[in-house]
Amino acid sequence: MTNPENETPVFEMADHHWQSLGKSGAGHKHRYGHGAVVSGPFGQGGAARLAARGALRIGSGLVSIVCRADAVAEHAAQLNAIMVKPYADDAGFQDHLSAIKPQAICIGPNFGLSSASKTLLGQALTLGVPMCIDADAITLLSHTSNPLPEISNRQSVMTPHEGELRRFIPKAFEETSCRVTLAQRAAEKAGCVVLFKGPDTVIAGPDHAPVIVSSAPFQHSSWLATAGSGDVLAGFITGLLARGFDAFDAACIAANLHFRCAEAFGPGLIAEDLPEMLPKLLR
Template identity: 60%
Template sequence: MTTAARYIPSSTDIARLAKSGARHKYDYGHAVIVSGPPGQGGAARLAARGALRVGAGLVSVLCGADSVAEHAARLDAIMVKPFAGGEDIGRQLAGLNPSALCIGPNLGLTARAGDLLDATLSLPHPVCLDADAITLIAEREAPYAGPFPAQTIMTPHAGELRRLIPHRFDTTTNRETLARMAAERWGCVILFKGVETIIAHPDGRCLTVASTAFAHAAWLATAGSGDVLAGIITGLLARGCDAMEAGALGATLHLLCAAECGPGLIAEDLPEALPAVLRHLLSEPDDGPAPR
């Protein structure tokens, strides 16, 4: 087993973040964020802003009819799409023509949340599974049996990773090994969040993303920052990155946004920092910088 390589975005990786005047919004993908219940939609909105700021051509939030007003009052460039009760949710999702989906941020652990998750996973599109989606997959009475859609990525923190591999999780085991175990168990890319983020593929590939300044990662220890990361990854999936690339590049951008914001950042600051980060990266003549 090879040791994980530190990820530093190449000029090719960075070029994927650019946009061409010869193309239009539909060329950059449609990211769909599945929202949780009324009053719990902030996480989905944070993810949606991350997806939009990283360059997805269109971003929609799918929510219950009882949450439309809440989202519409807070989102302008992002479309709000209600799903109709009693109709096939999978068909409604497919009708949005998503390029990639994100489900999990404040989704809840209810039967309705489980139905939304099942509908999302019934589609062949790339998907980012975060937060409550991970818990539902691991702990429902009838756990998800798979296989996942191609280009699926899960983004657990340590507590969620423990749920994914409960019989193999040991705090004395190094983080890289734990991420590899989870990737092998679930057959998808695992992004194990932390001061050093590990991105593991079921085929054995493994990358790390870490800042040379510990404080940058520490500033991300704030409510909602993981929701923004899930949105950034989903936006990159919508733009055509594979799950491994979207995870590594997304985690790098997330760290660079933290460095751009500095102490006192809150999650809402992270999407707003992306334009400056992207401007800097796209002006680099050679391979881009590692997280600062």
């Protein structure tokens, strides 16, 4: 099946995709990976909690929120199965993140745009762990002064909406309005998979031909226009990366399930509802 406008293939969930989401009765939690979600400052941790819930629901065996020490109470009051892993000060962030041995890291949801946040992002980028790079992290990577290190693991996914992508590849927007071309340009620059959000979500990678994950088959996808929806999508991707999914497959499956969750819940959807639709879909 192709998109009639530009002949880009449309991704559809096949039997093997559904089968890959299952778990073996012989498995244990460590087999399904540890996803770490880096939280923003005190009072701004809701986005990280939404992402963490998404990662846990999609099957990551362990999920932790990594936060500053002053945010522990905020997170602990609202989490049970998700662990809280505080670091004492910014100087110890990289060692702390490395020590908890995540198989995937999510960074960016309400992370902040301060110079301190930029330093922490730079440290995370050098760890060589697959990452979901979202929201504020994309904006920080777009800064041309004091550029950050390159993304060190190509099995990573960047998840921009249009405004974030404009900041990341501004010259490309002067040359084209084709969303597929823009996603490809971003993937080449980032050196990883790019999921360009929209009603027709475009997924491109430096080593993959682009595909579209379309909202058209899903009646209630417009209800995804709600605060925190993208944070949950980042969590879905992070959970799949932690489980060992290829980054391109993780982005495609997560985007499709995101639309399906909206359809399963229907009107009135808020971000907290999205992870809770996954059990129904997976059954």
